[in-house]
Amino acid sequence: MTAGRLPIAGHTASLCIAVLISVLSLSLLEPLMVWVILLTLCTLFVRISLYLGWYQNAPNQRTINLLAVLSSLALAWFSLNLGLLFSMINLLVVACSLKLITLSKRRDFLQLFACGLFLIGVGFIFQQGILSALFYFATLLFLLFALISFYSPQLYWKKRTKVISYQLLQASPIAIILFLLLPHLGPLWKMPTSQSTKTGLSERVTPGDIANLSQSDELVFHATFEGRVPVRSERYWRAMTLEEFDGKTWQISPHRERFRQRNQRVNNRFLPALLTSSYDYQIIAEASGRPWLYAIDIAVPATSTDKNQIWSSRDYQLIANQPLMSKRAYNVRSFPLSPLPSPNLDLERQLNLMVPKKGNERTISWVADLRSTYPDNQQFIEAVLAYFGQQPFIYTLSPPPMRENFADTFLFDERAGFCSHYASAMAYVLRLAGIPARMVTGYQGGERLKDKVISVYQYDAHAWVEAIVSDEGWTRFDPTAVVAPSRINAGLRNTLDATGELAQYTLFSDFGKTGVVREISLMFANLNYFWSRWVLGFDNRQQQNLFTLLLGNITPLNMTLLILGCLVAISCLLALYFIPRWSSKTIDPCTRYYLKAVSLVSSATGIERHNQPPLAFLAQAEKHLTAPANLHFRVVTHCFVAQQYQAAATKDKTRKREHLKMRKEVNTLQRKLKNQW
Amino acid sequence: MLSNVKHIWDNRVNHWLSKRIPASAKQKLNVRSIFIFPTWFGLGFLITCAGLFILGTNYQNNLMLLLFDFLLGLFLLNLFFSYLNFARLQIKAQPIQAVFAQGHASLTIHLLPNDDNRSAHGIINAGWWKDNNVHSVDLDAKTTQLCLPYFTPARGVHPLPRVTLFSEYPLGLYRCWTHLNLAQQVIVYPAPHTCAVKLQYKAGAGERASTEQEGHDDFYALRPYQQGEPLHRVAWKSVAKGGDWVSKSFSHQQSEAGFLILPLPCQDLELELSRLCYQIIKLTEKNLQFGLTLGDAVIEPGQGEQHKHRCLSALARYPARELPL
Numbered sequence A: 001m002t003a004g005r006l007p008i009a010g011h012t013a014s015l016c017i018a019v020l021i022s023v024l025s026l027s028l029l030e031p032l033m034v035w036v037i038l039l040t041l042c043t044l045f046v047r048i049s050l051y052l053g054w055y056q057n058a059p060n061q062r063t064i065n066l067l068a069v070l071s072s073l074a075l076a077w078f079s080l081n082l083g084l085l086f087s088m089i090n091l092l093v094v095a096c097s098l099k100l101i102t103l104s105k106r107r108d109f110l111q112l113f114a115c116g117l118f119l120i121g122v123g124f125i126f127q128q129g130i131l132s133a134l135f136y137f138a139t140l141l142f143l144l145f146a147l148i149s150f151y152s153p154q155l156y157w158k159k160r161t162k163v164i165s166y167q168l169l170q171a172s173p174i175a176i177i178l179f180l181l182l183p184h185l186g187p188l189w190k191m192p193t194s195q196s197t198k199t200g201l202s203e204r205v206t207p208g209d210i211a212n213l214s215q216s217d218e219l220v221f222h223a224t225f226e227g228r229v230p231v232r233s234e235r236y237w238r239a240m241t242l243e244e245f246d247g248k249t250w251q252i253s254p255h256r257e258r259f260r261q262r263n264q265r266v267n268n269r270f271l272p273a274l275l276t277s278s279y280d281y282q283i284i285a286e287a288s289g290r291p292w293l294y295a296i297d298i299a300v301p302a303t304s305t306d307k308n309q310i311w312s313s314r315d316y317q318l319i320a321n322q323p324l325m326s327k328r329a330y331n332v333r334s335f336p337l338s339p340l341p342s343p344n345l346d347l348e349r350q351l352n353l354m355v356p357k358k359g360n361e362r363t364i365s366w367v368a369d370l371r372s373t374y375p376d377n378q379q380f381i382e383a384v385l386a387y388f389g390q391q392p393f394i395y396t397l398s399p400p401p402m403r404e405n406f407a408d409t410f411l412f413d414e415r416a417g418f419c420s421h422y423a424s425a426m427a428y429v430l431r432l433a434g435i436p437a438r439m440v441t442g443y444q445g446g447e448r449l450k451d452k453v454i455s456v457y458q459y460d461a462h463a464w465v466e467a468i469v470s471d472e473g474w475t476r477f478d479p480t481a482v483v484a485p486s487r488i489n490a491g492l493r494n495t496l497d498a499t500g501e502l503a504q505y506t507l508f509s510d511f512g513k514t515g516v517v518r519e520i521s522l523m524f525a526n527l528n529y530f531w532s533r534w535v536l537g538f539d540n541r542q543q544q545n546l547f548t549l550l551l552g553n554i555t556p557l558n559m560t561l562l563i564l565g566c567l568v569a570i571s572c573l574l575a576l577y578f579i580p581r582w583s584s585k586t587i588d589p590c591t592r593y594y595l596k597a598v599s600l601v602s603s604a605t606g607i608e609r610h611n612q613p614p615l616a617f618l619a620q621a622e623k624h625l626t627a628p629a630n631l632h633f634r635v636v637t638h639c640f641v642a643q644q645y646q647a648a649a650t651k652d653k654t655r656k657r658e659h660l661k662m663r664k665e666v667n668t669l670q671r672k673l674k675n676q677w
Numbered sequence B: 001m002l003s004n005v006k007h008i009w010d011n012r013v014n015h016w017l018s019k020r021i022p023a024s025a026k027q028k029l030n031v032r033s034i035f036i037f038p039t040w041f042g043l044g045f046l047i048t049c050a051g052l053f054i055l056g057t058n059y060q061n062n063l064m065l066l067l068f069d070f071l072l073g074l075f076l077l078n079l080f081f082s083y084l085n086f087a088r089l090q091i092k093a094q095p096i097q098a099v100f101a102q103g104h105a106s107l108t109i110h111l112l113p114n115d116d117n118r119s120a121h122g123i124i125n126a127g128w129w130k131d132n133n134v135h136s137v138d139l140d141a142k143t144t145q146l147c148l149p150y151f152t153p154a155r156g157v158h159p160l161p162r163v164t165l166f167s168e169y170p171l172g173l174y175r176c177w178t179h180l181n182l183a184q185q186v187i188v189y190p191a192p193h194t195c196a197v198k199l200q201y202k203a204g205a206g207e208r209a210s211t212e213q214e215g216h217d218d219f220y221a222l223r224p225y226q227q228g229e230p231l232h233r234v235a236w237k238s239v240a241k242g243g244d245w246v247s248k249s250f251s252h253q254q255s256e257a258g259f260l261i262l263p264l265p266c267q268d269l270e271l272e273l274s275r276l277c278y279q280i281i282k283l284t285e286k287n288l289q290f291g292l293t294l295g296d297a298v299i300e301p302g303q304g305e306q307h308k309h310r311c312l313s314a315l316a317r318y319p320a321r322e323l324p325l
Helices: A012-027 A034-052 A061-082 A084-102 A106-126 A130-151 A157-181 A254-265 A304-309 A345-351 A361-373 A377-390 A406-414 A419-432 A479-483 A485-489 A492-499 A515-536 A540-551 A556-578 A589-605 A614-622 A627-646 A652-676 B002-020 B040-058 B062-087 B236-240 B269-285 B305-317
Strands: A219-225 A236-242 A279-285 A299-301 A310-312 A318-320 A328-334 A437-444 A453-457 A461-468 A474-477 B026-028 B035-038 B089-093 B103-113 B123-128 B135-138 B145-152 B156-159 B163-167 B174-180 B185-189 B199-204 B207-211 B219-224 B246-250 B258-261 B290-294 B297-302
Touching: A012 A034, A012 A084, A012 A106, A012 A130, A034 A084, A061 A084, A084 A106, A106 A130, A106 B040, A106 B062, A130 A157, A130 A515, A130 B062, A157 A556, A157 B062, A219 A515, A236 A461, A254 A345, A279 A515, A299 A304, A299 A310, A304 A310, A304 A328, A304 A540, A318 A328, A328 A515, A345 A461, A361 A377, A361 A406, A361 A419, A377 A419, A377 A479, A406 A419, A419 A437, A419 A461, A419 A479, A453 A515, A461 A479, A479 A485, A485 A492, A515 B062, A540 A556, A556 B062, A589 A614, A589 A627, A589 A652, A614 A627, A627 A652, B035 B040, B035 B062, B040 B062, B062 B163, B062 B174, B089 B163, B103 B185, B123 B145, B135 B145, B145 B185, B156 B305, B185 B305, B258 B269, B258 B297, B269 B290, B269 B305, B290 B305, B297 B305
Parallel strands: B258 B290
Antiparallel strands: A219 A279, A219 A453, A236 A437, A279 A328, A299 A328, A310 A318, A437 A461, A461 A474, B026 B089, B035 B174, B089 B103, B103 B145, B123 B135, B123 B163, B156 B185, B163 B174, B199 B207, B199 B258, B219 B246, B290 B297
16 A cells, blocks of 8 residues: 555545546536547546446556547647646546556556546536536535545445534634635736637627527626615626727727737826716626626726726727626626717717718608708707607517618618617617717616515626717716616516517526415525625625724724734634543443532531442442432442442343433432432 | 755754654644645646636636635645645554664554544555655555555664655645654664584683583483463373473583674674674574673673564674663
8 A cells, every 4th residue: 555556446536536537528528629628538447347347457558648648649639629627627637537447556646636626616616607607615525535445445425524624614714714715816927718608698789680688588797885875777788899980890899909919018098087977786696707897877986906907998898808708797886877988089070970971861861951951069969769659560580681771671661679789770870970979788677686685697688879969078878778678677577468479489488476476486586696706706895895894994003903802702612623522422321420419428428438348338329328319329329239240232222221220220310319318 | 165055954853843743653643733724736726727717707707706716725625625625634653673683673563543533545555755756555445554664774773764754635636744763663683693502611710611512402300390480391192191380401501601792803794793793693493591701881681582682682782781671
């Protein structure tokens, strides 16, 4: 064993770690390639066969080397598409699998253990829900079980499980103290991120396409407000500003992107003038694979950490320094009453007046007519909105496709669509009229989960228009609000309910549910929110808040005291765990009862037993005791003698009965002696 | 120079250890005798933790940080778990049997639970101090004995070196160890060297007539059994017939007992001692009475196993004066 070699057949620890690595790799379904998972499963099979002794010899080193070369070639080939992070994870799992096949030394096992720990950590990159967290902590338990099996192979497995569970339980208060106390730093350096599946709003909006986004009921983010919560119609959560329009598709302007990168390089920050009235809130965004963050205009990152990690762009977007690969919490302060001044009027005018030369003749002539009637910008916009209101426009999630001459078809023929149709058409119309306009996508509304908490789902996605009416800056216009006011005031569900379209969409199946089912789903949503906010979203700022709550105000002295206090708390915990308790449990109950009876008798009669044999002491005590007390003490003594010296082979049951009898006798004895005095 | 420093250092360590863990055949492990330090694996574990911390910080992933905190807590707890488990041991050494030179003495150690009812778990490894050969015993397999072979190159009385015991239970993050001096010494007899048996008789003062011993097992007579005589001398046939206990006497017993004498001065002392050793064994096999003279020290004639060991011990201790019992 110490020579470094491990037994092969029947070695539980190796089998456990093989099972564990397979389970972990199955849980990493997203980053792993299929052949890697298959390789892991094959490894598991090899280990099981070795464990059961189906064959004795592990595959030899040459085979493994060949496999390793092949796998690394394959990995190198696929890594071009996979990106750094995924390649690394695949590499780690492949290495683990190959190591598992050759596992024969102590070192191998311990290395695998460390890799297992790392894989659990990697799992948290992709899954952070409560259930996945529970799953990964269960795997941690199992991993530790493998380790303890390695160090005490003959220990009964129940005992091993007990030891490990006990340790994990005892470690959890320490972990919680450390979690609350240890500084939550910002990222030390930029980590490779994956080109994983991106969800949510896309960077390109083509209104003629099908409305696939609104049919998802995935959570996008939770917003927890500190003070006042804005009303639904004010909750326009901006995500992206789309300024490039080619007649069909709106997307982020490449010029804008270039300016932003240049500004970021020289750290030329944008600080708009802000009014005092503001909302403070924390947003916990789900993973989206994109850097865009969500906030109500005009949003400013609230803490210094957030300021370092979030870039406020000049088109009022908040951009994270890396895509949201996992849940992410950030703190924002919004100034809803501030106008959105244009940071560079000429440039923005130029960008937002570009329209394609061809197509949509009917729209062009209609705009020319309208413009001649309303030369004033404000009046023109009101006229356009009035057009949406007066003509029979319908709000629907399943409009007919409008691929050619979108504006013409939409404005004059079909007149049916959802937010991005209206926003696109309106922005196009405004541009034709010489008013700089752009499309903004994001979310609108959101459900109230709790008093101060808003949850926003994918079906809350929305698009609206911003235009420069006067030189003051950008003003928001929402044509959808004209067509379907209930979309803004009551949400998509109610709108669809009103139009009778609701039944088509299964995602709202829980809408209108009553009773227990609704309660449960609500409870689950609350639990999820709690988890997101207090575990996943616990950051520097919340830590500061916690410290302030505990200490009043944060001074160096206070902090020192807090740290010392935590150290003391941990030491107390350890003392509680480990200082041997002189519990009476270690003495067997029979002796305990007898000793109790003896001490009762001693204190009543004044005779000490010292080291007398029980029967001798009984004989001595008898002279001083009243008859009833004497009777009981005699029974106790005889029981004790019988248990201690005679009955070696009595069954547990009879012994238990004897103990009960002794206890009863001792209690009666106590009463009798009390009466005696 | 370097070896000198090492020597001084070793001496100091020895001195310190003998003060800290005094010699005793039975020892309970406690705070004074247990040393504990993270193993290489424990350090690797910490490095893995650090990796998780960096990963968690860079991805702003609180669950990873929580995992890190958990593992850190576990690491801390294990310090105590390892210690407590090891401190439940009580070590008892069995008296060690004498051996011939070039043979292996074997020290048997009993690993008993400490006073309370809780017993230690896991694998206990034992070896001689500063020796890499390690023997393991799994306490959970209900084995409590451990034999440590000790190679004995030369004749003499050797105190056994310290025994190092270590355990990495439960998670191998820490190693608890101790260097125990179990206060055992091994008597190493000279290796027997084949030669002719030479008994010398003290016929008169100064005269040393040497004769081959012959006919020593010729039956001579029966005489009444005396308390303490070896049982194989009893004439069982006559006892079985219902007679009194009688013992057989042999012809040579009538003659004066011979002495094995170390020829002094001699050229090769060790060789002579080895020869004496061989003769003692042979004579004991033949159940003869003999004495031993080693320079000034004289062992009066006797016979039997105990006498043999007495004589062999004298050989082992030579030229020490004091004779063993």
